[in-house]
Amino acid sequence: MPSLRESLLSPSARSEHIDRLKAATAENPLDVLVVGGGVNGAGAAFDAATRGLSVGVVEAADWASGTSSKSSKLMHGGLRYLQMLDFKLVAEALRERDLLIERTAPHLVHPIKFVFPFFKKVVDRAFIGSGVMLYDAMQMVGRKRAVPMHRHLLHDKMLEVFPGLDGEKIVGALEYYDAQMDDARFVMMLVRSAAQYGAAAANYTRVLDYLHEGEQVTGVRVRDEESGEEFDIHARTTILAGGVWTGEQQDLAGADAGLEVLASKGVHISVAKDRIPAAPDTGVITQTEKSVLFLIPWDEYWVIGTTDTPWEQDVDDVSATGKDIDYIIEHANAVLKSDLTREDVIGVYSGLRPLLQPVKKSGGSSTKVSREHTVMQVEPGLSAIAGGKFTTYRVMAEDVVDFAIKDVFPGRRSLTTSVPIIGAQGYQELVRDKSAIAARYGFDAVRMDRLLFRYGALLTDVxxxxxxxxxxxxxxxxxxxxxxxxxxxAARAEGVRHLADVIERRTRLDYETSDRGVDAAEEIAQILAAELDWDEARAQAEVSAYSAHIAARLEGETTASDEAAAAAVAAAPGTPAGSAGR
Structure with missing residues (x-):
């Protein structure tokens, strides 16, 4: 088993990883280079590294700083896709969800219960019930169930399970299970897992150009955004996992062909847990005219979302608008007994879904685009992947690595159905002993569960x-x-380079507190300064940049249009690294 020490993403480890990337010359190239540090890129790096290949992975900002830290925090089969008759995607996602819960990431992915309200006693119970029955049946094919079966709830039982629902409008409900996770931490753990198996991983390393030998892509030229140094990285094959930046990267490579990706904005809000009474670990899913809306229990608050609207502004400047927030509140209030208001909103976050666009066209609704992924050779030596969903990241990683190495390393099979993500091994022993650990350190049960969910077996290091x-x-x-x-x-092991990395991704203070993490910024910056060798001027610059970024986001949330919201974010002075921009 590889050493846990190899997984550390410390400042010194980053320097060592960059030296290894520099050493990937034309005479001694990497086997696989991955461009993009979201879930698809991190997953591909982990997959390739566990096959025994020499691997590098670079990301222009922080790990998961784009779409992969802005999701609904769910590992789910995608109940809505049954209505689109996308049975293959749903079955695949359910298999992957169960694999994560049972074997490869039980510390990062936990079952969660949802209530699906009925407004029409007979029609809804028949239509929705048959859909969830099929959803459950797909989980039973040839394997043990990872979550309980669904059940129908009559009116009074529904209000007992979820008293915050409007019992005058809602006549009953159905209860079923899926799973949740912390998306940004999941990606960071994947990167650490890849590093544990020998991958050289460098965040804040921006691709400037693609290297060619004739028509063959032979690597990339990058700039270390921390030092400003530029250097080449050579590789036998390169994988582009660029998400909504796929088109930009394909253009940079000078590709004649490529994948078309449609950017769709998804916004979520958070409100205090006591604002919506419910049984523990129980959420709500309800249909809207465009998609579905989730009310997701998360620690001491609710995450509510999402929207699904085309984004036509610069993908670096995504922001929620007041209209987005009002939309979410309006649709949440359609099922709640007590209406939410703007004053209840603690935090807001927004991201862009990279939806594969089969046919280039203008207009149209992004909700009609399939979430199934596609792998394509953009140029000889350069493979790109797009589409899919967070839950199926492992399948996507396996597919793109299979495709990329088929001519150079045929027969190297994926091992990620059996190799756990870092923190899984030893996790169950910590769960068994959690009461004793909590007593030793003076933690209450809530804090102990939080820590186990964040770190798994790595909690012993903390x-x-x-x-x-x-x-x-x-x-x-x-x-x-x-x-x-x-x-x-976070500074010693999790790849942090900037204050925003901690506030927005290693923790989630940007939507967990009404001040969006600004009040804690000074204290966090001082801790980081001692670990990252910052002087006082650098620490204060990080605080100022983060505060300005939050002020810009708050301004965007008062606007009525994407154009105005994007302009507010783009105009922020000193936008913190990793918060926006590629």
Whole structure:
């Protein structure tokens, strides 16, 4: 088993990884180079590394700083796709969800219960019930169930399970199970898993050009955004996992052909947990005229979303509008007993779904585009992948690596159905002993569960920091959900380079607190300064940049159009690295 030490994404490890990327010359190239550090890129790097190939993965900003940190935080089969008759995608996603829960990532992916309200007693119970019955049946084909079967709830039982629903409008419901995860942390753990198996991983490393030998792509030229140094990375085959930046990267490569990707904006809001009464770990899914809306329990608050609207502005400047927020509130209120208002909104986040566009066209609804993925040779030596959904990232990674290496390394099979993501091994033992661990460190049950969900078996490394310095066991003054040790660990092991990396992705303070993490920024910056060798001027610049970025997002949330919201974000002075821009 590879050493856990190899997985550390510390400042010194980043320097060593960059040296290894520089050493990938034309005479001694990498076997596989992955461009893009979202879930697809991280998954491809992990897949290729576990096959015993020499691998590099580069990302222009922070790991998961694009779409992969802006999802609904669900690993689900996609119940809505049954209505689109996309049975293959649903069955595939359900298999992958169960694999994660049972074998490869039980620490990162947990079952969650949803209630699907009925407004028409007979029609809804028959139509929705038959759909969920099929959904459950797809999970039973040839394998053990990872989550319980669905059940129907009569009116009174529904209100017992979810008293926050409007019992005057809603006549009954159906209860079924899916799974949830922390998307940004999941991606970071994938990157660490790839590094554990020997991949050289460098965030804040921007591709400037694609290297060619005749028509063959032989690697990339990059710039280390931290030092400004430019260098070449040679590879036998290159994989582009660029998400909504796919077109931009294909143009940079000078490709004559390529994948068309449609950007669709998805917005979520968060509200306090006590604002919507419900049984523990129980959410709501309801249909809207365009898509579905989820009310998802998450720690001490609810995540509610999402929207699904075409985005025609610069993909670097995505922002929610006031119209988006009002849309979500309106549709949540359609099922809730007590209406939400704008004053209930704690946080907002927005991202762009990279939906594969089979035929280039203008206009139309992005909700009609299939989520199935496609792999394509953009140029000889350069393969691109687009489409799919977060839940099927492993299948996508396997497919694109199979495709990319078929001529250079035929017969190297994927192992990721059996190789766990870092933090899985030893996780169940920590769960067994969690009461004793909590008592030792003075944690309540809520904090203990949070820590296990964030770190899995790697929690022992975080606790070791507290053993060395008890002050690190102290919660942050303005963000008490998190310990000072977690910020130190983020800097030493999780690839953090900037303040925004911690506030927006290693923690989720940008939508967990009404100040969007600004009040905690100073304390976090001072902890990072000691770990990342920042002087006081650098620490204050990071705080100022993050504060300006949040102010721009808040301004965007008062606008009525995507154009105005994007302009507000684009105009922010000193936008923090990793928050926007490629």
């Amino acid at each position: 606790l070791a920091l507290i053993d060395e310095d008890s002050e690190l066991g102290t919660p942050l003054a303005h963000a008490p959900r998190y310990l000072r040790a977690e910020i130190v660990y």
